[in-house]
Amino acid sequence: MQISSRFTIAVHVLVCIETFKNDRKVTSELLASSVNVNAVVIRRLLQQLKAAGIVNVARGSGGAEMAKPLEDITLLDIYNAVECVECGSLFHFHENPNALCPVGRNIHAVMDTRLDKIQNAMENEMKSVTIADIMSDAEKIIGSE
Amino acid sequence: MQISSRFTIAVHVLVCIETFKNDRKVTSELLASSVNVNAVVIRRLLQQLKAAGIVNVARGSGGAEMAKPLEDITLLDIYNAVECVECGSLFHFHENPNALCPVGRNIHAVMDTRLDKIQNAMENEMKSVTIADIMSDAEKIIGSE
DNA sequence: TTAGTTGTAACTATTGACATTACAACTAAT
DNA sequence: ATTAGTTGTAATGTCAATAGTTACAACTAA
Numbered sequence: 016m017q018i019s020s021r022f023t024i025a026v027h028v029l030v031c032i033e034t035f036k037n038d039r040k041v042t043s044e045l046l047a048s049s050v051n052v053n054a055v056v057i058r059r060l061l062q063q064l065k066a067a068g069i070v071n072v073a074r075g076s077g078g079a080e081m082a083k084p085l086e087d088i089t090l091l092d093i094y095n096a097v098e099c100v101e102c103g104s105l106f107h108f109h110e111n112p113n114a115l116c117p118v119g120r121n122i123h124a125v126m127d128t129r130l131d132k133i134q135n136a137m138e139n140e141m142k143s144v145t146i147a148d149i150m151s152d153a154e155k156i157i158g159s160e
Numbered sequence: 161m162q163i164s165s166r167f168t169i170a171v172h173v174l175v176c177i178e179t180f181k182n183d184r185k186v187t188s189e190l191l192a193s194s195v196n197v198n199a200v201v202i203r204r205l206l207q208q209l210k211a212a213g214i215v216n217v218a219r220g221s222g223g224a225e226m227a228k229p230l231e232d233i234t235l236l237d238i239y240n241a242v243e244c245v246e247c248g249s250l251f252h253f254h255e256n257p258n259a260l261c262p263v264g265r266n267i268h269a270v271m272d273t274r275l276d277k278i279q280n281a282m283e284n285e286m287k288s289v290t291i292a293d294i295m296s297d298a299e300k301i302i303g304s305e
Numbered sequence: 306t307t308a309g310t311t312g313t314a315a316c317t318a319t320t321g322a323c324a325t326t327a328c329a330a331c332t333a334a335t
Numbered sequence: 336a337t338t339a340g341t342t343g344t345a346a347t348g349t350c351a352a353t354a355g356t357t358a359c360a361a362c363t364a365a
Contacts, residue, residue, distance in 0.1 A: 019322065020252040023275075027257065027267045034263055042341065049261040050254060053324050058342065075332025077341040090274070107165040109195060112172065116194040117302045118179055122172045125298045129235070129289055130168075136285035140278045153270045157262045164353065187310065198355050203311065220363030222310040 021097040024050055025060055026090070029146055030153050032070065032079050040078040060097060067096035085150055091141035105134045166242040169195055170205055171235070174291055175298050177215065177224050185223040205242060212241035230292035236283055238291075250279045 031049050032041050039045065043061065047054035061079055064070045069092060071082045081088075108126075113119035176194050177186050184190065188206065192199035206224055209215045214237060216227045226233075253271075258264035 018251050020254040021322085023251060023253050023267075023271060026271060027254070027263065030267065030270070031261075031263045040341095044341085049258050049264045051256045051258050051264070052254065054342095055325070055344085056323065058344085062343075072342070073332080074330075074342045075340085077332085090278070106163050106168060108168050109165040109172070109197065111196045113194050113196050116176075117305070118172065118176045118298070119194045119196070121298065121301050121305075122168075122175065124301055125175070125294060126168065126171060129294070129297075133235070133282055133285045133289075137278055137282040140281035144274055144278075149270060149274070152274075153263070153266065156266050156269055160262070160266075166353085185310095189310085200313085200356075201354065203313085204354095207312075217311070218363080219311045219361075220309085222363085 018094075018098065021060060021063075022094055024052070024056075025064060025093050025097045026146075026149060028057065028060060028064075028079075029069070029081070029088070029093070030149060032081060033085065033146070033150055034153070034157075036080060041080070042077050043079075046079070063097050064093070067092065069093065069096060081146075085147035086145045088146040089142050090144045090149075091138050093146075094138075094141055104130070105137065106130045163239075163243065166205060166208075167239055169197070169201075170209060170238050170242050171291075171294060173202065173205060173209075173224075174215070174226070174233070174238070175294060177226060178230065178291070178295055179298070179302075181225060186225070187222050188224075191224070208242050209238070212237065214238065214241060226291075230295055231290045233291040234287050235289045235291075235294075236286035239283075239286055249275070250282065251275045 027050050028046050031046055035041050035045070043054045043057040046057045046061075050057065061070060061072050065072050065082075068082055069088055070079050072079045108123065112122055172195050173191050176191055180186050180190070188199045188202040191202045191206075195202065206215060206217050210217050210227075213227055214233055215224050217224045253268065257267055
């Protein structure tokens with residue numbers, strides 16, 4: 016199972032917003048055309064990013080822009096914004112293990128710290144990369160075409 | 161999105177196999193009762209673990225056992241055994257970004273190394289934990305009940 | 306031969322992701 | 336005030352993966 020494409024799409028969208036901000040109004044249509052998905056998918060995604068304080072979206076006049084400095088937005092911020100956070104855990108525990116079995120009633124306690132450490136390792140790595148880093152890579156690559 | 165419960169169920173199953181190996185034949189029925197899922201789900205899972213060389217399952221006579229030393233089985237081995245590996249990547253990239261857009265045609269190149277680093281961080285953490293570690297925790301917790 | 310078990314196919318239900326259509330709400334420009 | 340362009344969102348549909356269930360052939364050991 017994989018992390019949904021919303022995450023990579025979100026990064027793509029943010030790079031677009033930053034790249035085109037001086038040239039044109041960055042509408043959901045423009046973003047949809049770059050990502051190659053339906054504009055409604057982009058609008059829903061922008062709502063999630065907006066709720067997380069990452070972007071501003073203007074109703075009516077239209078257009079999206081970054082809501083805070085690029086170096087203050089980490090990949091983890093984006094991940095948390097677009098992936099179901101109520102779930103909280105990266106791992107899915109089977110419900111209702113048999114409490115009459117010594118393994119069944121303790122498996123949660125046995126695994127929880129280990130699973131948390133794994134998830135933390137991933138999240139720490141995500142936290143260490145900002146959109147500023149990504150933009151710097153992107154400018155280099157696009158500039159060298 | 162979450163990693164499927166097959167992963168935590170697999171660990172649960174391995175802990176059961178090791179815990180009960182001297183007391184009884186560890187059948188899919190027994191495992192199913194501890195995990196509290198259908199026995200067929202367990203059998204399918206055991207097939208995946210068997211294909212990965214982690215367990216042996218006896219047809220006919222019945223019963224599952226570990227196929228190699230506990231300290232040679234890491235959580236990553238289990239993860240790779242039960243999660244779709246063809247997919248390979250933890251992250252799901254949107255297909256067909258627009259090649260006419262400078263961002264669209266470069267987004268893959270921009271993100272790939274970053275995403276690999278994140279996945280590696282997770283896998284390294286998984287690699288550092290063996291079933292021997294988990295069993296040692298489990299024995300402590302179960303013994304102290 | 307039989308009882309117990311695994312291996313697997315077939316079918317179903319459920320869930321989440323994603324696509325699509327439609328339209329109300331809103332803003333700015335004219 | 337009207338209009339054109341845009342966002343916000345509901346409703347609906349499709350698809351894939353997970354997981355539950357039934358059924359039964361294949362196998363082994365007693």
